Amino acid sequence: MASLLTRTYPWIKLPLIVSAPMLNAATPALAASVSQAGGIGFLAGGTKPAELDKLLTKTSALIFSKSRLRNGILPIGVGFQNWGCDLHAMSPVFRKHCVAAIWLFAPKQLADFRPWAEEIRSVSQGRTQVWIQVGTVSEALEVMKLARPNVIVVQGTDAGGHGLRQSASIISLLPETKDALEAAGYPHVPVLAAGGIVESRGVAAALTLGADGVVMGTRFLASKEAGIPKGWQNELIRVKDGGTTTKRSTLCDRLKETVGWPEHYDGRAITNKGHLDEEAGLSDAENVRLYKAELKLGDEAFGNHGRMVTYAGTGVGLIKEAKSAAEIVDETSFGTRLIARKSPSYAQV
Amino acid sequence: MASLLTRTYPWIKLPLIVSAPMLNAATPALAASVSQAGGIGFLAGGTKPAELDKLLTKTSALIFSKSRLRNGILPIGVGFQNWGCDLHAMSPVFRKHCVAAIWLFAPKQLADFRPWAEEIRSVSQGRTQVWIQVGTVSEALEVMKLARPNVIVVQGTDAGGHGLRQSASIISLLPETKDALEAAGYPHVPVLAAGGIVESRGVAAALTLGADGVVMGTRFLASKEAGIPKGWQNELIRVKDGGTTTKRSTLCDRLKETVGWPEHYDGRAITNKGHLDEEAGLSDAENVRLYKAELKLGDEAFGNHGRMVTYAGTGVGLIKEAKSAAEIVDETSFGTRLIARKSPSYAQV
Numbered sequence: 040m041a042s043l044l045t046r047t048y049p050w051i052k053l054p055l056i057v058s059a060p061m062l063n064a065a066t067p068a069l070a071a072s073v074s075q076a077g078g079i080g081f082l083a084g085g086t087k088p089a090e091l092d093k094l095l096t097k098t099s100a101l102i103f104s105k106s107r108l109r110n111g112i113l114p115i116g117v118g119f120q121n122w123g124c125d126l127h128a129m130s131p132v133f134r135k136h137c138v139a140a141i142w143l144f145a146p147k148q149l150a151d152f153r154p155w156a157e158e159i160r161s162v163s164q165g166r167t168q169v170w171i172q173v174g175t176v177s178e179a180l181e182v183m184k185l186a187r188p189n190v191i192v193v194q195g196t197d198a199g200g201h202g203l204r205q206s207a208s209i210i211s212l213l214p215e216t217k218d219a220l221e222a223a224g225y226p227h228v229p230v231l232a233a234g235g236i237v238e239s240r241g242v243a244a245a246l247t248l249g250a251d252g253v254v255m256g257t258r259f260l261a262s263k264e265a266g267i268p269k270g271w272q273n274e275l276i277r278v279k280d281g282g283t284t285t286k287r288s289t290l291c292d293r294l295k296e297t298v299g300w301p302e303h304y305d306g307r308a309i310t311n312k313g314h315l316d317e318e319a320g321l322s323d324a325e326n327v328r329l330y331k332a333e334l335k336l337g338d339e340a341f342g343n344h345g346r347m348v349t350y351a352g353t354g355v356g357l358i359k360e361a362k363s364a365a366e367i368v369d370e371t372s373f374g375t376r377l378i379a380r381k382s383p384s385y386a387q388v
Numbered sequence: 389m390a391s392l393l394t395r396t397y398p399w400i401k402l403p404l405i406v407s408a409p410m411l412n413a414a415t416p417a418l419a420a421s422v423s424q425a426g427g428i429g430f431l432a433g434g435t436k437p438a439e440l441d442k443l444l445t446k447t448s449a450l451i452f453s454k455s456r457l458r459n460g461i462l463p464i465g466v467g468f469q470n471w472g473c474d475l476h477a478m479s480p481v482f483r484k485h486c487v488a489a490i491w492l493f494a495p496k497q498l499a500d501f502r503p504w505a506e507e508i509r510s511v512s513q514g515r516t517q518v519w520i521q522v523g524t525v526s527e528a529l530e531v532m533k534l535a536r537p538n539v540i541v542v543q544g545t546d547a548g549g550h551g552l553r554q555s556a557s558i559i560s561l562l563p564e565t566k567d568a569l570e571a572a573g574y575p576h577v578p579v580l581a582a583g584g585i586v587e588s589r590g591v592a593a594a595l596t597l598g599a600d601g602v603v604m605g606t607r608f609l610a611s612k613e614a615g616i617p618k619g620w621q622n623e624l625i626r627v628k629d630g631g632t633t634t635k636r637s638t639l640c641d642r643l644k645e646t647v648g649w650p651e652h653y654d655g656r657a658i659t660n661k662g663h664l665d666e667e668a669g670l671s672d673a674e675n676v677r678l679y680k681a682e683l684k685l686g687d688e689a690f691g692n693h694g695r696m697v698t699y700a701g702t703g704v705g706l707i708k709e710a711k712s713a714a715e716i717v718d719e720t721s722f723g724t725r726l727i728a729r730k731s732p733s734y735a736q737v
Contacts (some may be wrong), residue, residue, distance in 0.1 A: 084497075176629040176705060196631065197557050207631030207702030208546050208557030210584035210593060215629070235559035244559060244593040247727060253644045280525040280564070282545065282556030353556035356525060356564045378596060 052077030055252025060118020066081040067098035069264035075367035095136040116140035144172040156186035174203035197235030198353035237354035239374025270338030281353035401426030404601025404702030409467020416447035425717035444485040465489035493521040497617035505535035523552035546584030548701035566598040587702035588723025630702035658698040
């Protein structure tokens with residue numbers, strides 16, 4: 040599997056570290072830096088083709104040595120929240136910018152993955168790989184049948200931002216999914232782990248569970264290249280004990296008046312005043328009004344007593360400072376090698 | 389840490405595998421078999437001293453080579469759900485049967501751990517070790533200050549049965565807890581991981597995250613020695629995809645009319661008719677009535693359309709058959725050694 044990955048994405052280093060396609064937060068600088076450090080950086084496709092075109096043009100300009108890449112493939116990926124996206128509007132952008140991978144997630148129904156996968160393969164002449172994110176074993180089996188993704192991303196419930204309302208963490212979800220894919224006749228599809236991984240111990244654990252690489256979101260939110268407010272980033276550094284200081288909820292979508300998420304999704308964020316007020320019985324209308332009133336406060340509207348949306352995974356407590364994306368990739372990779380080579384604690388067994 | 393564990397519990401093999409103190413399910417035969425296979429088997433202390441006395445007498449009779457153990461220490465442990473237990477009623481039982489460890493969990497308030505720890509150390513003359521189970525980083529730091537446990541068990545949210553309503557999985561919780569304990573001046577306390585671990589990949593991942601050993605509950609529920617109905621065990625083998633087929637809820641306590649759990653606890657169980665009816669708006673009174681009416685059906689009252697309480701963790705989908713406790717310990721341990729010694733996948737990095 041490792042050789043399959045390095046053949047397909049010839050610039051990567053192992054272990055494969057991927058930055059998640061986080062809407063607005065995943066800037067061209069973040070995606071380009073992650074890929075240039077040997078990972079795979081993702082942009083978020085959003086819903087507006089013209090904006091994605093601009094993001095891709097910008098990212099392309101940041102990638103050095105493009106000429107050394109085969110077939111003019113841009114060594115980054117683009118991720119879509121499929122429920123809100125129009126395939127036929129986006130398709131010309133895929134045609135214009137041939138990216139290494141397009142990551143599909145959260146369709147209205149799983150069958151919607153099929154036309155996306157077909158179109159991506161058709162316009163890219165097979166050069167763009169199709170990645171699909173799932174949160175359960177049964178989703179993994181179903182999407183393999185429907186769309187034959189080149190890569191499966193298995194997201195556990197510890198992940199920050201959007202994901203399934205109900206799922207397991209990768210500790211059990213990853214090995215069960217690997218076994219089920221193998222039993223169903225898909226032993227060779229690379230499986231990446233996401234959710235709760237922010238540093239080398241998490242990466243090494245995910246690989247031990249059978250993952251072929253990892254995705255990190257929250258860790259890259261706390262990168263110098265991330266397109267998020269300073270107030271949010273300060274929270275990522277301040278907050279500890281993510282199991283109790285973050286929670287899964289649909290409140291953030293309601294505050295932002297985002298309508299249309301399929302109902303089995305919600306999002307994990309750092310809890311703040313909006314969550315507390317909701318628990319105390321505040322109506323959505325009033326919560327939204329208070330949220331909007333605070334928008335103008337900027338960075339001050341983050342924190343325990345703030346109301347801003349502050350997505351983060353349970354691993355947030357392991358983040359001590361903002362770093363450049365390249366440092367994050369290098370340090371995580373280095374730490375994983377140390378764990379693998381310096382006889383690990385269980386080598387005593 | 390490994391040498392500390394083998395010095396303290398001289399019969400164990402590494403990696404340390406512990407069977408959780410599951411009320412009624414953790415029989416004398418289960419506890420004795422786990423310890424004799426090189427793990428540490430736990431009984432559940434319950435609330436009635438006379439019953440615990442009987443369980444311990446029975447377990448003691450099952451342990452071979454008792455005479456080879458130092459200081460007459462019974463090579464098993466006993467676990468308590470502290471909120472429902474009377475220390476002074478239980479203390480004479482600790483005095484009569486000196487067990488290797490007493491595991492404390494879920495007190496009305498964390499400060500209640502202190503008199504328990506003092507009494508256990510006093511009546512056993514320091515021979516019985518104090519283990520404390522936590523579910524957050526802050527609980528781990530607090531209990532170290534309050535009671536200086538000899539071992540910390542860190543339970544992630546994937547665990548079956550009772551645990552914190554809100555917490556992280558061990559993928560982030562374990563490394564953050566290890567770091568926090570070290571930073572607070574407790575670098576040497578052994579930390580065991582629980583929650584979602586049912587086989588060797590989970591054990592190897594937990595050790596990679598920094599755990600000094602693991603606890604398995606659900607896996608031992610599906611052992612030949614477990615004291616649970618066949619209907620429950622069939623469910624453990626049937627059910628897949630534990631992230632969606634199990635969920636955390638207080639329903640099981642309400643069905644059993646168990647009163648007194650501190651409100652920040654609930655339990656993870658396989659969802660069945662009782663959960664579905666509750667979601668559809670059925671009152672507790674009616675749900676309890678239907679539950680009681682089905683009790684007489686025995687094993688048939690388990691399953692999708694049954695109403696029996698069927699605790700299980702998210703790793704349930706990795707369980708394929710019931711095995712003897714010794715097989716479980718041996719096979720998990722063997723598999724972990726294979727992962728550790730056969731260059732693991734990430735050794736390619």
